[in-house]
Amino acid sequence: MPSLRGLGERIVGLWPIALSVAAGLAVGGATVALYGGDPLRSLVVLVAGLQYYPDIAFIAMSVLILTGLAFAIPLRVGLFNIGAEGLVILGGLIAVVLGSRIPSPIPPLIVAPLASAIVGAFVALLRLKLNVNEVLSTIMINWIIYWTALYAVAKPLADPQYPNRTVRILEEAALPRWPSERLEILGFTVYPGTVPSVLLISIVVALAAWLATFYTLPGLRYRFVGANESAARLRGTSVDLVKLLAMAVAGGLSGLAGAILVLGHVGYIDVVLSSVTGYGFEGIGVALVGKNHPLGIVASSLFFSSLRSGSAWLQIDQGVPDKVADMVNGAIVFAIAALAGAHLVLGHRPWEKAAKILAGRR
Amino acid sequence: MATTPLVSMRGISKVYPDGVKALENVDFDLYPGEVHSLLGENGAGKTTLMRILYGEIRPSSGKIIVEDREVKWSGPWDAIRAGIAMVYQHFRLVETLTVEENLLIYLSSLGLNRAEARSRVEEAMERLGLEVPLVARVGDLPMGVRQRVEILKAISGGAKVLILDEPTSNLTPLEVEALFSVVERLKSLGVSVVYITHKLWEVTRISDRITVLRRGRVVATLKNDGVSEEELARLMVGELAEQGGRGARRKPGKAALTVRNLRVLVDGVERLKGVSLTVREGEILGVAGVAGNGQEELVAAILGLLKPVEGEVLLWGKPVRSPRDFYKLGGGIIPGDRSQILAAEMSVGENAAFIFYTGSRKIALTPGEVEALYREIKDRFHLVAPGPDAPVGRLSGGNQQKVVVGSEVLRGPKLLVAVNPTQGLDIATTRFVRGLLSDLASQGVAVLLVSADLDEVLELSDRVVVMSGGRITGELARGDATPEKVGVLMGA
Ligand SMILES: Nc1ncnc2c1ncn2[C@@H]1O[C@H](COP(=O)(O)OP(=O)(O)OP(=O)(O)O)[C@@H](O)[C@H]1O
Numbered sequence: 001m002p003s004l005r006g007l008g009e010r011i012v013g014l015w016p017i018a019l020s021v022a023a024g025l026a027v028g029g030a031t032v033a034l035y036g037g038d039p040l041r042s043l044v045v046l047v048a049g050l051q052y053y054p055d056i057a058f059i060a061m062s063v064l065i066l067t068g069l070a071f072a073i074p075l076r077v078g079l080f081n082i083g084a085e086g087l088v089i090l091g092g093l094i095a096v097v098l099g100s101r102i103p104s105p106i107p108p109l110i111v112a113p114l115a116s117a118i119v120g121a122f123v124a125l126l127r128l129k130l131n132v133n134e135v136l137s138t139i140m141i142n143w144i145i146y147w148t149a150l151y152a153v154a155k156p157l158a159d160p161q162y163p164n165r166t167v168r169i170l171e172e173a174a175l176p177r178w179p180s181e182r183l184e185i186l187g188f189t190v191y192p193g194t195v196p197s198v199l200l201i202s203i204v205v206a207l208a209a210w211l212a213t214f215y216t217l218p219g220l221r222y223r224f225v226g227a228n229e230s231a232a233r234l235r236g237t238s239v240d241l242v243k244l245l246a247m248a249v250a251g252g253l254s255g256l257a258g259a260i261l262v263l264g265h266v267g268y269i270d271v272v273l274s275s276v277t278g279y280g281f282e283g284i285g286v287a288l289v290g291k292n293h294p295l296g297i298v299a300s301s302l303f304f305s306s307l308r309s310g311s312a313w314l315q316i317d318q319g320v321p322d323k324v325a326d327m328v329n330g331a332i333v334f335a336i337a338a339l340a341g342a343h344l345v346l347g348h349r350p351w352e353k354a355a356k357i358l359a360g361r362r
Numbered sequence: 363m364a365t366t367p368l369v370s371m372r373g374i375s376k377v378y379p380d381g382v383k384a385l386e387n388v389d390f391d392l393y394p395g396e397v398h399s400l401l402g403e404n405g406a407g408k409t410t411l412m413r414i415l416y417g418e419i420r421p422s423s424g425k426i427i428v429e430d431r432e433v434k435w436s437g438p439w440d441a442i443r444a445g446i447a448m449v450y451q452h453f454r455l456v457e458t459l460t461v462e463e464n465l466l467i468y469l470s471s472l473g474l475n476r477a478e479a480r481s482r483v484e485e486a487m488e489r490l491g492l493e494v495p496l497v498a499r500v501g502d503l504p505m506g507v508r509q510r511v512e513i514l515k516a517i518s519g520g521a522k523v524l525i526l527d528e529p530t531s532n533l534t535p536l537e538v539e540a541l542f543s544v545v546e547r548l549k550s551l552g553v554s555v556v557y558i559t560h561k562l563w564e565v566t567r568i569s570d571r572i573t574v575l576r577r578g579r580v581v582a583t584l585k586n587d588g589v590s591e592e593e594l595a596r597l598m599v600g601e602l603a604e605q606g607g608r609g610a611r612r613k614p615g616k617a618a619l620t621v622r623n624l625r626v627l628v629d630g631v632e633r634l635k636g637v638s639l640t641v642r643e644g645e646i647l648g649v650a651g652v653a654g655n656g657q658e659e660l661v662a663a664i665l666g667l668l669k670p671v672e673g674e675v676l677l678w679g680k681p682v683r684s685p686r687d688f689y690k691l692g693g694g695i696i697p698g699d700r701s702q703i704l705a706a707e708m709s710v711g712e713n714a715a716f717i718f719y720t721g722s723r724k725i726a727l728t729p730g731e732v733e734a735l736y737r738e739i740k741d742r743f744h745l746v747a748p749g750p751d752a753p754v755g756r757l758s759g760g761n762q763q764k765v766v767v768g769s770e771v772l773r774g775p776k777l778l779v780a781v782n783p784t785q786g787l788d789i790a791t792t793r794f795v796r797g798l799l800s801d802l803a804s805q806g807v808a809v810l811l812v813s814a815d816l817d818e819v820l821e822l823s824d825r826v827v828v829m830s831g832g833r834i835t836g837e838l839a840r841g842d843a844t845p846e847k848v849g850v851l852m853g854a
C-alpha cells in the first residue's frame with residue numbers, strides 16, 4: 001500500500017496538471033471577456049457544467065473515459081496513438097449497421113470493438129515490422145474512415161425520411177436507460193434517467209484497466225516495457241507482443257466508445273458526423289490531465305464533460321460560442337505539453353513520456 | 363598545494379524528502395590541482411555530497427564557498443558556469459549523435475557559438491593530450507572513449523573542478539590506466555578532481571588526499587602518504603568481519619550449462635569465434651579476460667538474446683533459443699550493468715517483483731506480496747532503502763545492486779550467470795556477495811562468473827577459462843591459476 005508520504009508526494013506531483021488546467025481556464029475566461037461576457041461567472045458555469053445538461057455530460061464522460069484510455073494505454077509503452085478519432089466513427093457506423101437490422105445490442109458491442117482492435121493491431125504491426133510511425137498511420141486511417149463514413153451516412157445508410165441522418169437503430173438494440181422519474185435522495189432531487197447505463201460500462205472498463213495495470217504480473221511487465229524496454233527483453237518479456245496488444249486494446253476501446261455512443265445515446269449518426277467526432281482527440285487531453293492513470297482518467301473525463309455541458313449553457317447564458325470549451329481543452333493540452341517539454345530540457349524527471357515522444361525522442 | 367581551498371563545503375547536511383538522512387554536518391575542502399578521493403560504504407553519502415556541490419540537489423543546511431564567495435546554486439548550470447562539472451557512471455551523452463554534436467550542444471548552452479566552441483574543444487584536446495573521434499556516433503564508441511568525451515566536454519566548458527563518480531566501473535584495465543594519466547594531466551593543469559570509488563588500490567595510487575564518509579559523517583580526511591588499504595577499509599566500516607572463506611564444495615555434478623562451438627556475429631563482425639565451455643552443478647567457472655573480448659556477447663548468447671550463426675547453448679541438455687527458455691530451464695542472471703535490468707522510476711518493490719517473478723505464470727500481484735518480497739530482500743541482503751514504494755533510482759548504487767542480486771538469488775536459479783556481480787559494492791557487501799556465490803555453489807548451483815576483476819575470479823572459481831579476441835585461450839584449474847598464467851593467456 002502506498003504510504004501517506006508517498007500519497008503526499010503524488011499529490012504534490014500533480015502541480016503541472018493543476019497549472020495547466022488553470023491556464024486553460026484562464027484562456028477560456030479571457031475569450032469570454034473578449035466577447036463581452038462575464039469571465040468569472042463563465043468559469044463557474046464551465047467547471048460546474050454538469051448540472052446544465054447532465055445527459056450530454058454523462059454520455060460524453062462515458063465516451064471520454066474510453067478514448068482517454070485508448071490514448072493512455074499505448075502511451076505507457078511509448079506509442080503515440082491518435083487513431084481513436086477514426087475508430088470511434090467506425091464503431092458508431094458498425095453500431096448503426098447492426099443495430100438497425102438485429103434487435104439486440106450484443107452484436108454491435110462485440111463486433112465494433114473487435115473490428116477496431118484489428119485496426120489497432122494493424123497499426124502496431126506497421127510500426128513493429130516496417131517501422132511506420134504510428135502517428136502518421138493513425139492520422140491517415142482517421143481520414144480514410146472519416147471520408148468513407150461521410151459517404152456511408154449520406155448514401156447506403158441514409159434514412160429516406162430524414163435526409164439529415166442515418167437510419168435509426170431498432171429499439172431493442174438500444175442500451176437501456178434508467179427510469180426517468182425524479183427521485184428524492186437525502187433531500188436532493190435526482191434524475192436518474194440522465195445517467196446513461198453505458199457510463200457503468202466505461203467505469204468498469206477503467207477499473208479493470210487500473211487493476212490489470214497495477215495489481216497483476218502481466219501489468220507489471222507491461223509497465224516495464226515502457227520504463228526499460230531492454231530490461232523487459234532481458235527478462236523474457238515479448239516486447240513486440242505487448243506493444244501489439246496495447247494498440248489492439250486501445251483500438252478496441254475506441255470502437256466500443258463509438259458503439260456505446262450510438263447504442264446508448266443518439267441511436268443514429270448525422271450526415272456531418274458531428275455526433276461521433278471530436279471524442280477521440282479530446283481523449284488525448286483527458287489522458288494527459290488524468291496523468292495516464294485509469295482512475296485519473298475517470299476524474300478528468302468528468303471535468304472535460306462538464307466543460308462540454310457548461311459551454312453549451314454558456315452559449316445561452318452569455319451568448320458566447322460553445323467553442324470556448326474546445327479552446328479551454330486545447331489550451332490545457334498545450335500547457336501540459338509545454339510543461340513536459342520544459343521538464344525535458346530543465347530536469348531529468350520523465351514524468352511525461354508524451355513530450356519525449358512529441359519531440360521525436362524515442 | 364595552494365593554501366586556500368578552491369571549494370569549501372561547510373556543515374553540509376542533507377535530509378531527503380522521504381526522511382533519509384544522507385549527510386550530517388559534513389566539511390569538505392578541495393584545493394586547486396589536487397585529486398581528492400571520497401571513500402565510504404554503499405549509501406555513505408558520497409554521491410549525495412557531490413550532487414550538492416554540482417547543484418543538482420540542495421543541502422538541507424550548510425554552505426558552499428567557491429573561491430572565497432558563498433554560492434547558492436539553483437541548478438547544475440550554475441555550478442557548471444562556476445567551473446564545476448560532474449561525470450556520472452552512466453554517461454549523459456546522446457548516443458545517436460556524434461561526439462562533436464554532443465560537445466556543441468553542451469557548449470552552446472553555455473553561450474558559445476559554433477566557432478568558439480570548436481576552438482575551445484581543440485584547445486582542450488591539446489591541453490589534455492586527448493584524442494577523441496569527433497565524427498563518430500557516441501553509441502558506437504567503447505565506454506572508455508565515451509568517458510573521455512565527457513571529460514573533454516567538461517574541460518572545454520571551462521571546468522576547474524571535475525567530479526568523477528565511480529569512473530572505473532565500466533572500464534577495461536587499459537582504459538583505467540589511460541584514465542589515470544588523464545587525471546595526472548588534469549592535475550598538472552591545475553584542475554581539481556574529486557574521485558569517488560570503492561577500489562582502494564585506485565585511491566592509494568592517484569589521490570593527494572582522502573576523505574572517508576561513514577553513514578553521512580566524515581570520519582577522517584587524510585593525506586595519501588603511506589596509508590594502507592587495510593587502514594582505509596577500517597575507517598570505512600569500523601570493524602571488518604573476517605573473510606568468509608569458501609564453503610566446502612561437493613564434487614561437481616551433472617553438466618548444467620554447455621556451450622558448444624559458439625560463433626556469433628554482431629553487425630557482421632565475428633565476436634565469438636567458436637567458444638565452448640561447460641559449467642557443472644556445484645562449481646564456479648570463472649571467465650577471466652579484459653572486458654570487450656567477447657564476454658558480453660557470450661552472456662547474451664547464453665541468454666538467447668543473440669542468435670549464434672553456429673553452435674548451441676544447452677541447459678541440462680535442452681537448447682536455449684530465447685531468454686524465456688533460459689529462465690524456464692532454471693537459468694538466472696546478474697547482469698553487468700544495473701541499468702540493463704532496473705527501471706529507475708519504478709519502485710524498489712516493483713523492480714524486485716519483476717525480477718523475482720520472471721517466467722512465472724502468476725496473474726494477480728498484490729501489494730502484500732510485493733512488500734513481503736521486499737522485506738525478505740531487506741533482511742537477507744541488508745538492503746538499505748526507505749521502503750518498497752521508493753523509486754529504485756533513489757537508492758545508492760550499491761543498494762540497487764543488492765536489489766538485483768537479492769531478487770535473482772531468491773528466485774532460486776539452478777544456474778547463475780554473474781557478470782561483475784560486485785561492481786559498485788563496498789568492501790563488506792562485496793564480501794557478502796562473494797560468500798553468497800560460494801554458498802550457492804556449495805548448495806549445488808552451477809555458477810558462471812564473468813568478471814573483469816581478476817582477483818575476484820581467482821578467489822572464487824573452481825576452474826578459470828580465459829577469453830581473448832572472442833576465443834577461449836586456455837583453461838586453468840584452481841590452484842594452478844595464477845595472475846601470471848592468466849595474464850599470459852589474456853594476451854594470447
Ligand atoms: N533522491 C533520493 N531520495 C531519497 N533518498 C536518497 C536519494 N538519493 C540517495 N538517497 C539515500 O541517501 C543515502 C546516501 O546515498 P548516496 O547515493 O549518496 O550514497 P553513496 O555513498 O554514493 O553510495 P554508493 O557507493 O552505493 O553509490 C542512501 O541511503 C540513499 O538511499
Ligand SMILES: [Mg+2]
Binds near residue numbers: 408409410527759
Ligand atoms: Mg554513489
